Amino acid sequence: MDIVNQLVAGGQFRVLKVPLGFIKVLEWIFAIFAFSTCGSYSGTFRMSVECKNRTESNLKIGVDFEYPFRLHQVYFDAPTCKGGNDRLFLVGDYSSSAEFFVTIAVFAFLYSMAALSVYVFAFEKYRENNKGPLIDFGVTCVFTFMWLVSSAAWAKGLSDVKTATDPEKVLELIPACEHEVNRCREVHDPVMSGLNTSVVFGFLNLILWAGNLWFVFKETGIVAPFMRQPPAQEKQPAAQDAYGQGGYGQPDPYAGSQGGYQPDYSQQGYNQAGDYGQGGYEQQGAPTSFSNQM
Template identity: 35%
Template sequence: MQYSLAAFYEPRGVMRILQFIFAIVAFATTANYTNNVHSICIDGQTRTIEYPYSFEFQICNSTTISADLSSDAQFFVATGVLSMMYCIFIIAVYAIIDELYRTKSEFPLADFFLTTILAIFWLAGSSAWSNGTTALKTVTNPDKLSQQCKNCTYTVESFSKLNISLLIGFLNFFLWASGLWFLYKETIWFQGRQAKQQNVGAGTSTMGQQNV
């Protein structure tokens, strides 16, 4: 079996590698994040919040913390996993059957449409998870928790890792959306228009020569 790296010297191949890397970073930072809520008082406790962020527990015996953000988190993570799997598949296509990819119009069109769907998923998933992250910060806000138990002091660890996952999520949307241009150039739509323009240009040149 012969392999070709020609596609990876082009923007479409480079974009696939970047999309693969950042898809892994996005879902890994979300799925592997944990946070601890500490209560400082006589009945002080520590509770851990982790993926998929669906929880309900009591802390300090009189304070209940609950939230169900699993749908937002799982949608975001699923988008990352699907994107990673698609990148593996299409990278293999570029490496193994790139000549067939270029000669069969169905391949670029399918690649274009699937990439469009995943770009939409990244926008929707990042927006949903942004809403979920905001809700998680609100539920675990130490000031809000202190209102339920005035004899306790609460501390919550940093949300920086989740903030990074959100930034990477929107970066993924940008990567997948901007990559559509390079895929569009491989489709029969773009190539047909280019051929038409060349034919028009050649016809104009021929007429000019005849007039001379």
């Protein structure tokens, strides 16, 4: 418990909170359900053959079958209604699709457990040089394809198993049932809910592994250059800087020695008192002298 507490306190399990680690946990769990519901299955069905001579009848013919569904090796004894029994075998061998499905589920379980261990205890080393993500991505692609193939194959195999273990179909194998004087009927159908669940978990694993491809691919860094944001544009120089260096910042021909427009009234215009005094408004003596001459 101390080790677990130290790992939790140190943030070792934080990766399980992100999609990369969380989906891997689901893959590990769903793989267990996939191979356990298929690999541990055993079923049975019952039939009855009622002969014209009741003493030769058998009303409780039981047929048991199980994984890996080599049905051609499953047999049962049925009355001939002629004073004896016949040993009959079921039809079909569906072990290839069932074993292939279970094998993929077991290897997916083992790989998910190994990947989770690396995520938790050596995630930094996993991301070093991108070797870990690249290997993980390649293996994930392979398992995604294998889940597709195995789940589809097992779905077809299960359909054939249901047909081969249908009591109505099996009754057709009994010669005594060909005679109308004998009465043959099914008593109990096999329960296939566990096998149906295995197919469902197979396709759920396919969805999980296919969805996890994106998150593993992101860890490889291949997509990083395409996801970078465009570089930020450089800020324009401030207005005062532009005015200080651009066209508005050129020396003002009208400016004085201190950079501003400071007209010098001391030497020009209205301050030229001497000029105005002699040749301007102060020449009022002329009209006066003219009036005196008149």
